[in-house]
């Protein structure tokens with residue numbers, strides 16, 4: 514397996530994932546649109562995106578959304594990229610991944626679509642869950658790389674499947690976080706302290722990876738960003754498009770989607786998505 518990796522996108526997730534590859538002795542170089550983040554990362558960096566792509570064999574993108582991915586790959590597609598391997602780990606629409614695959618393969622490059630489940634704490638520990646679609650032989654060749662970033666790695670077949678499953682997962686994430694926040698507020702309105710409500714939920718019906726990872730943040734009303742509301746709203750928008758396109762009925766999702774649109778437009782777009790708690794506090798007159 515080539516150990517020569519170019520990393521594009523040093524946000525909350527990408528910065529930690531790139532560092533894990535460097536710590537595992539991958540020969541990594543990074544590039545970020547805001548170049549200062551690349552300089553501050555302590556990792557070898559290039560001044561230009563084009564320089565990075567031409568120098569490295571495996572290129573990984575971890576960007577905010579489908580629009581950013583399209584913009585960056587339009588620049589990459591102008592370059593000589595034959596035989597290079599591209600992995601996009603951004604959460605995008607299934608159609609974005611399929612379109613990208615078609616264009617990259619036509620240029621003689623390889624492509625894997627590999628969105629991730631899990632947030633900053635798991636990214637830091639290299640314990641993400643990674644969903645991979647694309648060429649199975651390339652996937653097998655890169656298992657060593659994926660195992661540095663993730664603990665559970667699923668190969669899922671054709672392009673589009675990994676992204677569909679990622680969006681399905683995040684629709685559950687939104688509904689679950691809404692239900693947990695609602696339960697905490699109702700408990701408080703009934704005069705039960707937040708800590709007790711959370712303790713009972715985590716031993717009862719609320720026991721979940723979502724509560725496990727967010728209980729301290731919910732308890733302390735700490736909305737510092739691991740996964741921003743605006744990125745979750747982006748995922749819910751992509752999921753909504755899939756539902757509309759396929760005429761699917763998803764009532765729980767519809768409420769979560771509206772609640773998150775409201776969280777986003779009420780000043781919490783850059784905060785962690787657990788800030789939905791504040792919206793539910795307002796609805797229930799809890800200040």
Ligand SMILES: NC(=O)c1ccc[n+]([C@@H]2O[C@H](COP(=O)([O-])OP(=O)(O)OC[C@H]3O[C@@H](n4cnc5c(N)ncnc54)[C@H](OP(=O)(O)O)[C@@H]3O)[C@@H](O)[C@H]2O)c1
Nearest residue numbers: 522523524525526527546547576577581603604632739740
């Ligand atoms: N955070 C999480 O917990 C989490 C968990 C699972 C999956 N995800 C998904 O993983 C992806 C990254 O998430 P994140 O939280 O790391 O995002 P983030 O902190 O907002 O970082 C976004 C990155 O994308 C870059 N970017 C945005 N627009 C760009 C453009 N037009 N051209 C070039 N670069 C651009 C940003 O560059 P600048 O620094 O220049 O702004 C930054 O490096 C998202 O798709 C998200 O949905 C996130």
